[in-house]
Amino acid sequence: MSLATKSVLIIGYGKVGSGLADMSRKHGANVSIIEIDPVRQVLSKAKGFTALPPHFINDLLPHQDIIISCTSNYEGHSLGIEQLLLMHDGAIVFNAGSGHGEIAPELARLGEFEKHHAKIIIQAEGDDLRCVVQKMDSKKEIKILSSGYPINLRNQKGTPEDIIDLVFSAMLLAAIKAKPDTLHKSINNLDYSIETEVANLFKTNLKDKTYSPVLMHSTDLELDERPYGGVVKFGLPSEHLSRFSLARAMFRPKSQTEGHYHSNSEEAYFIEQGTADMIVWHYLLPEEKAIYHLKVGDYLTIPTGFFHKVSVTSDEDFVCLVIASPPFSIWDQFFS
Numbered sequence: 001m002s003l004a005t006k007s008v009l010i011i012g013y014g015k016v017g018s019g020l021a022d023m024s025r026k027h028g029a030n031v032s033i034i035e036i037d038p039v040r041q042v043l044s045k046a047k048g049f050t051a052l053p054p055h056f057i058n059d060l061l062p063h064q065d066i067i068i069s070c071t072s073n074y075e076g077h078s079l080g081i082e083q084l085l086l087m088h089d090g091a092i093v094f095n096a097g098s099g100h101g102e103i104a105p106e107l108a109r110l111g112e113f114e115k116h117h118a119k120i121i122i123q124a125e126g127d128d129l130r131c132v133v134q135k136m137d138s139k140k141e142i143k144i145l146s147s148g149y150p151i152n153l154r155n156q157k158g159t160p161e162d163i164i165d166l167v168f169s170a171m172l173l174a175a176i177k178a179k180p181d182t183l184h185k186s187i188n189n190l191d192y193s194i195e196t197e198v199a200n201l202f203k204t205n206l207k208d209k210t211y212s213p214v215l216m217h218s219t220d221l222e223l224d225e226r227p228y229g230g231v232v233k234f235g236l237p238s239e240h241l242s243r244f245s246l247a248r249a250m251f252r253p254k255s256q257t258e259g260h261y262h263s264n265s266e267e268a269y270f271i272e273q274g275t276a277d278m279i280v281w282h283y284l285l286p287e288e289k290a291i292y293h294l295k296v297g298d299y300l301t302i303p304t305g306f307f308h309k310v311s312v313t314s315d316e317d318f319v320c321l322v323i324a325s326p327p328f329s330i331w332d333q334f335f336s
Helices: 015-026 038-046 054-063 081-086 161-177 192-202
Strands: 007-011 030-034 050-052 066-069 092-095 111-115 118-125 128-135 138-145 222-226 229-233 245-251 266-273 276-282 290-294 299-302 306-312 318-325
Touching: 007 015, 007 054, 015 030, 015 038, 015 066, 030 054, 038 050, 050 054, 054 081, 081 118, 081 128, 161 192
Parallel strands: 007 030, 007 066, 030 050, 066 092, 092 138
Antiparallel strands: 111 118, 118 128, 128 138, 222 229, 229 245, 245 318, 266 299, 266 318, 276 290, 276 306
16 A cells, blocks of 8 residues: 555654654655644644644544554543544554553444444454444445554555556656667666656546536435435535535424534525424533524524534424535434
């Protein structure tokens, strides 16, 4: 496995974390740092790293390929169930810290359990752990390394495939464009135009992407049945709509939803029909609940970290548009 272009999140910028950050960057990784100590935050920023305090970890996790926890965390833990659910399919987690609380105990025990409506299966894979996470129709796998080798650059003897591709492409292009009368028996430098041409071959070609408006018809819409009613999803592919998602939620009279919050997505509700109460509270302050009485034309925003629960008060259907940014994900849904 090559580190080039990979996103690496390092939790803790002490001796171990700073060394791993430097090594990862030298191999072409995009490195972010989570650090609680303000002095270490400044030190890591001085070296050009993106450094943020711990409460930003959930914002970063969905975009990370490799997560390395290297703190001296003896109380609590850096990575728990919520953080696992936010990671993308194929993410790699490594405990390089000196504390016993780097990873939640539930993630280190073989077996299976349910949390936040997701089924989590922990399996042994050699010295490492394989976490299979299933929720509704979605499934992903995350590897937790425990064998002492956080980043194996090759995963086996030999050279990474992408390096072979680059070198072979450059050699082939040089051979095609070579002029025998200009070559000599000593080392011949590769012409810069060849390096540039090869680099352009491996870059994403913007012309291959379609950035065009998309008109959707009723036949394109997907209806998700829910206990309270249903959600009509505007299922646009991510290349057409990548910064927010839009859905129409329909609730039966006198129905209720289960309270949940999002770590990444902010939501906005625009009421189209009926009346309902939205009960809202911050996950750290469960005793301080607020009730918003919603009617047609009202607009309500839900920040990240706030539980919200709909209770329909009318004898007619309650219908609202729900906008989420970043786009709604079932993995970013945590229940009380």
